Amino acid sequence: MTRASLEEREPVTTNGTIAVANLHGQIDGLAVRLSRAGTGKTPGAPLAVAQGAALIDLLNLRGQILGRVADYEQAAELAEGLVRAAPEDGTALLARARTRATLHRFAEAVADLGAAGRSGVDEATLDAERAVVLQALGCYADAMALIRKASERQSSFTTCGALAVLQAERGEVAEADNLFDEARRHYRGTSPFPLAQLDFRRGVMWHREGDLDAASSCYEAARRRVPDYASALGHLAEVELLRGDPSAAVALLRPLAHTSDDPEYVGHLAAALHAGGRVHEAHQWRERAAAGYDELVLRHPEAYADHAADFWLTVGSDAERGLQLALQNLAFRQTARAHALFQRAVLAQNRVAQAAP
Incomplete structure (x- = not known):
């Protein structure tokens, strides 16, 4: 993968900074409308449900782009209220399924998708959502079958992007790279978010493969598209640290540590500061x-x-705690990544035991 392939067809989209400002405005505007509707309309009325579901999707999107756990939690709380108000409304059930999947409550998400189907939500939408859950659980063949089935009623960009991410997770790098290119060629929207997310996921693939130059190129593409994209900035900082430039990593991470409530960026900042010899400050973070x-x-x-x-297991320097959490994670999902994390934790705990007097 070369930078030329990223720029082979560079779609024209809304400026990323403006798009984020618009996203804030949309969320605030919908929240106000829902608040007003709640004083004079039935909470479960179709318009209120539709607006509530739209607000939930926007909150989840902002959470993904800006690294805001609070947005995920607000979306989940709104979704619970929506289903309480309209327990048989497919739109409400689908919105709650998405929030539950975002927080990895997969069994509950699948149950909601089943209920949404019985309430009339179209099968292609449900198949796409089920594919996301199955992929997260490592059931790649089943996920691929559902993505292909849903493709009959989805855009080529959505289908190719979903298949690209799936093949990347399966380790089918060459095929995934071609699919990333194909998805990009099919993009017809004006929002910068889907393309930034696509470039980020491509970067994650190359990062896992150990190709730091390709990963950096993809992360930078996502960053150019949406300058405040937290995941792209955080992973770019990881690349800089691996390249031996902790100062560059700190410069990327410090703003995130203040704007995001996800402790991942704070932990990475601590690691970068420690690598740069700023031990006292690293300890505080x-x-x-x-x-x-x-x-x-x-x-x-x-x-x-x-x-x-x-x-x-890394900056926290507590192998026993890492092992406990890795085992807990393995109980939630039996994926290759979960097993690899558990094996790392076992090895780390063994090293600690061997070093003990």
């Missing part, structure tokens, strides 16, 4: 990350046990 992970694992263990385990 490490303590903040530890507290953040402790809170998140209590609230959302399915979604954050793996991230917390990685933190304790």
